[in-house]
Amino acid sequence: MKTAKYGIIAVIMLAWLSLLAQDRLFRFPTIHGNRIVFTYAGDLWEVTLPDSVARKLTNSEGLEIFARFSPDGKWIAFSGEYDGDRDVYVIPADGGEPRRLTYYPKRDIPERFGFDHLVFGWTPDSKKILFRSMRESFNSWLGRLYLIDVNGVFPEPLPFPYGGFASFSPDGKKLAMNRIFRDFRTWKRYKGGQQQDIWIYDLENHTIQKITQYEGMDHIPMWYGDRIYFVSDRSHTANIFYYDLTTREVKQVTFHDEYDVNWPSLGDGKIVYENGGQLFVLDLRTHEYRAVPIYIKSDHLLARPRFKNVSENISEMAIAPGGKRALMVARGEIFTVPQKKGDPRNLTNSSGIRERAASWSPDGKWIAYISDASGEDEIYIIPQHGRGKPKQLTRNSQGYRFKPVWSPDSRKLAYADKNLKLYIVDVLSRKVTFVDSATRWEIRDYDWSPDSRWLVYAKPGSNDMSSIYLYSLDEQRIYPVTSGMTNDYNPVFDPEGKYLYFLSQRDYNALLGNFEMSYVYRHMDRVFLVTLQKDLPSPFAPESDEVEPKTDEDQKNNQKEDSEKKQKSRTPLRIDVDGIQQRVIALPIKAGNYSNLRAIKGKVFYLSHPMRGLSGTIGEGKTQLKVFDFSEKKESTFMEGIQTYALSPDGEYLIYRSKKTFGIVKTSQKSAKVGDGKIDVSRLEMYWNPREEWAQIFHEAWRLERDYFYAENLHGVDWEAMRQKYEKLLPFVTHRFDLTYILGEMVAELSTSHAYVGGGDMPKVKPVKTALLGARLEPDHRAKRYRIREILYGENWIASRRSPLTEPGIQVKEGDYLLAINGQELTTDQNPYALLQNLADKAITITVNDQPGLQGARTYTIKPISSEFNLNYLTWVEKNRRYVEEKTNGEIGYIHIPDMGARGLNEFVKSFYAQIKKKGLIIDVRYNGGGFVSQMILERLRRILVGLGKARNMKELYTYPDAAYYGHLVCLINEYSASDGDIFPYYFRKYGLGELIGTRTWGGVIGIRGYTPLIDGGYITRPEFGLLSDEGKWIIENRGVEPDIYVDTLPSDQAQGKDPQLDKAIEILLQKIKAEPPRLPEPEPYPIKR
Incomplete structure (x- = not known):
């Protein structure tokens, strides 16, 4: 399909024609004299002015970034991926074979945290390279600065453990630096606790001085003479400013107003920087700056269209009636794949358009799917053999749509959208009928009656429970099937029209906690059915075998029944809605964790999942495909070890997926195993045009933010203008890394937390895993x-x-x-x-x-x-715990919570109950990476002691409620307390649990639902959930939580092994313990009852 494509091709061609004179998207430049080296399409290139034709210096599958000329101009150091890892390399300035200087394995981190082993610069004498490494850090925020001799072997750390961009003074005795490294974050106009200032660290005296005071971003310092240049967003758009060491004044030097200044680098009296994909050179003697025209003579291999095998990119599957072909969605293309004979067919052939949510019509003629060919998500159908043009069924839509489901007569499709609405579209007339809408979450589960006159669906309620509803197409009326008092979902009709099946959480069997009187309900699901007719008995009603002799009248009755069955197949299904809520029956199976319920004649299939904790599966169980046979009234295991499955529209076949294995088997067989009926998906190929695909990704990302961003006004940003602004750069993308940069710049305009981009189809470097000793x-x-x-x-x-x-x-x-x-x-x-x-x-x-x-x-x-990350963390925590233990003679306990996910909850539980008898507890959420469990931890800390208990042979009293902590609390916070790590201290203070000690937190609380996958395996996030106070005021975002007691930990403190924040926490708790010793009362004498 080559229609529309958002006008993408036209946009690209116009931009190419209008800007034919030069290329763009030159990244991370460095300058010396008249020579500029930069990253382009993942490799290093050089241009020598005034000649504007660039020359390629490196050529590898990985990314070569952050090149830096030595001050004497003889060497270029950079961060590269030549040998199966990311390390520091050096080459002669004229080019040559890279020499590897570091060998410690990189930390694999999301793009928003930057890269490990980044080169920042050189010492003024050109002997040593300054770089940042995460080898000693215990989270993704932190990295240490190191020096390594250009001919050296082992790097030497700078005195302080953490730092960001830095630049040496001309005499090499001082360092202008950012203490914080957040330069890859996609968040413009940030003013939270991680706002960056410029500091000067004295390497001889180990003292530090803050020289900028702006509430936003002052970063990437460059020391030149008696001035320190840096990038700041104090002019709204980021520009270059300088701080005068003599006058202490800050002045603006560049005045760009469309694109931010990015990644400047100082060299030989000039600064080179990025702006809108171009390179500019700033002369520090005159403060004049100009764009550098650069021409790239390259075959642009990574951007060339070519045939591509996409068998590793299968995202969805379905199956044809009769089971002869499977339906696959891979890399946004729709394929049919034969069960045994024949070749795969690409039905859409539309690189640059994303097709998804495909399903086969019951009559076998059509494939329905969702496509963004028009620039918005619309529903299409295409002949299953691929020899006809697609037909667009919906128009003028705006917003994400969910999978269309065929009616059994192949005349209608039900679908839902991101606006929480459910619709039906008529295939012939293309008339769209609104069915219902929810108020809290999207409607995702819907199914058709066998006569195509009823639609059943699960609608989420305001109580976070779903209920089952029926919609009559004849009456255009909605009927509730369940009461709203239970969580009911995944409804499906019995193909014979007797029952309606669904999953429901109605089995209550609490699991009690090991440490306290707490409970959780898991494995609550069972399969239920509703009899659709009042006079229909339960399929599990008592039965008795009786002998009934046949008569001539019986023969007539049998003939009459056969005739009635044929007539019934042609008449509308009768559903007696009166009293339907009382006709719910549970299947005789164990309660479990079930999903993906599907029905065929006389059977239901469903997936049974093993019990999972936050940290993973509990025990050795595998996901099993279960089948319940009504003729035998028994459940059995049909398959195990699969991730998902789907039934053919006629119910006779089943397609399954187990990792990379797909297979088709008959539903009539008793069981199957992975590998049975295996189908060959290895030949799925498409003609792939990277430029078209990159444009599709760009526009889909733009739409997702438009449709899901929590604030309808998009923070006042003209989102259409942002699309146009960054779309200008699309024609210059020649590497997926460039696209990630453009996406990041665009979503950053929303000025919000949790707007992330990353991943995607980039050249892969075969990893070489280095051993570590701990x-x-x-x-x-x-x-x-x-x-x-x-x-x-x-x-x-x-x-x-x-x-x-x-x-x-x-x-x-x-x-x-x-x-x-x-x-x-x-x-x-x-x-x-x-x-x-x-x-x-x-x-x-x-x-x-x-x-x-x-x-x-x-x-x-x-x-x-292979990684020392966990050991770095445990070592840091254990040192802190022992320090607190020794300084307080065991009176105070220490608990660090690294995030608000599984890891953080585990660390809290591990430490809290073991120290619950301490007179004071330090709850440390510094460097907390966020998550969602803060309210669980706060609930434990908030427990109020209201009673005591005593047993004759117990030496101590016990508390009511159980595990109620009655000592004193304080909470440590810093600029790395992020997301749910912001929320925790906010409510810690609101609940009156104790003082907050440290520095202002990150300030990012607009929540997401994880990563949204893009067509090439990349991702984008959609900040959907804003945080309000109980007074309805927006809180925390882009500010952070202020401490009650401000205490900073300076690099000069860290260089001496000091932690002033921890010391202050100890001091405050000891004072509180002295003033109000936490004691339980002495019990009165035992009663006398005689």
């Missing part, structure tokens, strides 16, 4: 050996938290020398991680000694790990 190493240059500076704390009973050097039998201690790895001697002439490449999770030998020589050395076989 220890921090440091070079002893006198001995020419590496010492084990610190062994990281672990919890060896959990595989993901195993610390290899602390396992039984491994006698390694801090201060030991690491002399050899796998028998290869190690000296400071080598990077130890170079010897650990490709050895992650493989057994290795290490040789250690308490002295640098081999005499008396010990050799151990260990199994290394």
Whole structure:
């Protein structure tokens, strides 16, 4: 399909013609003299002015970014992905073979956190490279600054543990820096707790001074003479400003008003920067700036149209009546795939248009689907053989639509939309009929009666429970089937018209908590049915075998029954709605966790899922496809180990998916296993035009924000103008990374939290996993050996938290020398991680000694790990816990909550109940990454002691309610307390639980429903849920939560190992304990009853 395409092709061609003279989307530039090096399409290119034709310097599958010329102009350092990881590389300024300088494995993080091992610059003498690494951090926000000699082996850390962009003073004794690194965030005009200022750190005296005071973003400092240049959004659009070290004045230098200034770099008296995809050069002597015209002579290989196998991109499946062909949606194309014989067919052939939600008509003639060919989601049908043009059934729509479902007579389709509404469209007349609308969530479950005259659906209610409703097409009237007192969903009709099946959560069997009197209800689902006619008995009514001799009259009656059955198939289905809510019957199966209920004649199929906790599946169970046979009145397992399935419209066949395996089997068989009826999906191919697909992604992302953003006014942003503004850059996209950048810039205009973009089909670098020891190493240059500076704390009973050097039998201690790895001697002439490449999770030998020589050395076989992230976290927490324990003689406990998800809830539970008898508790939500469980934790902390209990042989009283904490609380917060980590301290204070100590929080509380997938596997988020106070006022967003007691932890504190925030928490709690010691009353004497 090549129609419409939003006018995409026209837009692209016009832009190409109008801007033929130059290319764009040059990223992360660096400058020295008249030479500029930049990233283009993932590689490094160079242009030498005044010549504007660029020359390619690097060529690899990965991204080469953040090139930086050395001050003497001899070298270019950059962050690259040559050897299966992201590391720091250096090449001669004229180009050449990259030399790898770092070997520690990168942290895999979402795009919004930037990249690991980013090069920031050089020391003024051109001897060392300044870069940022996350190797010692315990969350995705933090990274440390390191220096590595251009000819060196092992990086040396700067004194403070965390930092952002930085630039050396001309004498190399000071550092202009951002303490915070949030430069990849897609959030313009940000003013929350992570707003960035420029600081000067004295590397000799270890003192720090803040030099800018703006409430927004001052970042990427560049020190030149007695001025520090930086980017700021104080002019609304980000521009370059400078701070004068003599006058202490801040002045604006550039005055762009359409696009932000991005990623400036200082070199040789000039600053080069991005603006609207172009590069500009700012002369620091005159403050004049101009665009640099650049021409790229490239084959643009990544943007060339080509045939592409999309068998790895299958997102949906269905099946034809008769089971001869499967229906697949892959990469936005609709395919039919033969069960055995023949070839796959691409029905749509429409690169640049996204088709989805496909289903086969019961008469086998048509495929219905949703397409954005018009620029909006509309419903189409296309002949199943692919030899006809598609027909558009709906028009003038705006908003996301959900899957169209065929009526059995193939004349109508039911569908729903993001506006919580349910519709029916007539295939012949194309008339659209409104059915119903919800008030809270979308309507997702709907099904047709066998006579196509009734529609059944589950509508979410204001109580967050769904109820089942029937809609009569003849009467245009709605009838409730269930009462609204239970959660009922997934309704489907019996093909014979006798029953209506649905899933419902009506089985109550509480699970009690291990630590306290708490409860949770899980596995509440069962399959239920409603008899559609009053006189129809229950299929589970008592039965009795009786002998009844046949007569001539019986023969006549049998003939009459056959005639009546034929007539009944042609007459409308009778549904007795009167009293229908009382005709609900449960199938005789165990309560469980069920989904995807489907019905055929005499049977129902449904998926049964194992019990899951927040951290994953509990036990060894697999998802099973169950079938209940009404003739046998028994449930059995049809298949197991599948993710989903679908039935053919005639109910005779079933298609299943198990990871990458698809198969078609008959529903009449007793059971099947994965691999039965396997169909070959390996030949799914499409003609793929990357540019067209990138345009589709752009426009879909724009629509999703338009349709789902929590504020109908989109924060006052002219969203159509934003589309036009960033659409101008689309013709210049030659790499998926460029598209991610444009999407990020566009959604950032909404000035909101949780507006994320990422992923997508980018060139993949085959990873090489480096082994890690769970220890921090440091070079002893006198001995020419590496010492084990610190062994990281672990919890060896959990595989993901195993610390290899602390396992039984491994006698390694801090201060030991690491002399050899796998028998290869190690000296400071080598990077130890170079010897650990490709050895992650493989057994290795290490040789250690308490002295640098081999005499008396010990050799151990260990199994290394692939990441030290968890160990970094456990080590930090354990140090804090022990520090608090020692400073308070055990009176105060310490609990850190790393996020508000499974990990954070587990850490809270692990620490809270173990320390519930402490007189004070420090609840630390610094560096909390957010989630959704804050209200659960607050509910535990809020419990009020109202009573006590005593047993004769117990030494202590017990509390009512159980696990009610009656000591004192404080909460630590900082700029990295984010999202639900913002919300927690807000309500901690509102509930009066204690003081908030630290710095202002992140300030991002517009919630999302996870990632919304894009056509190529990328994602975008839709900020949908705003947060209000109980007075109806918008709270926290783009500001954060202010502490009651402001305490900052400066880099100078961190360099000395101090934590002033933790010290203040201890101080406040000790004061409160002294003033109001938490004690339980002494019980009165036992009563005398005689």
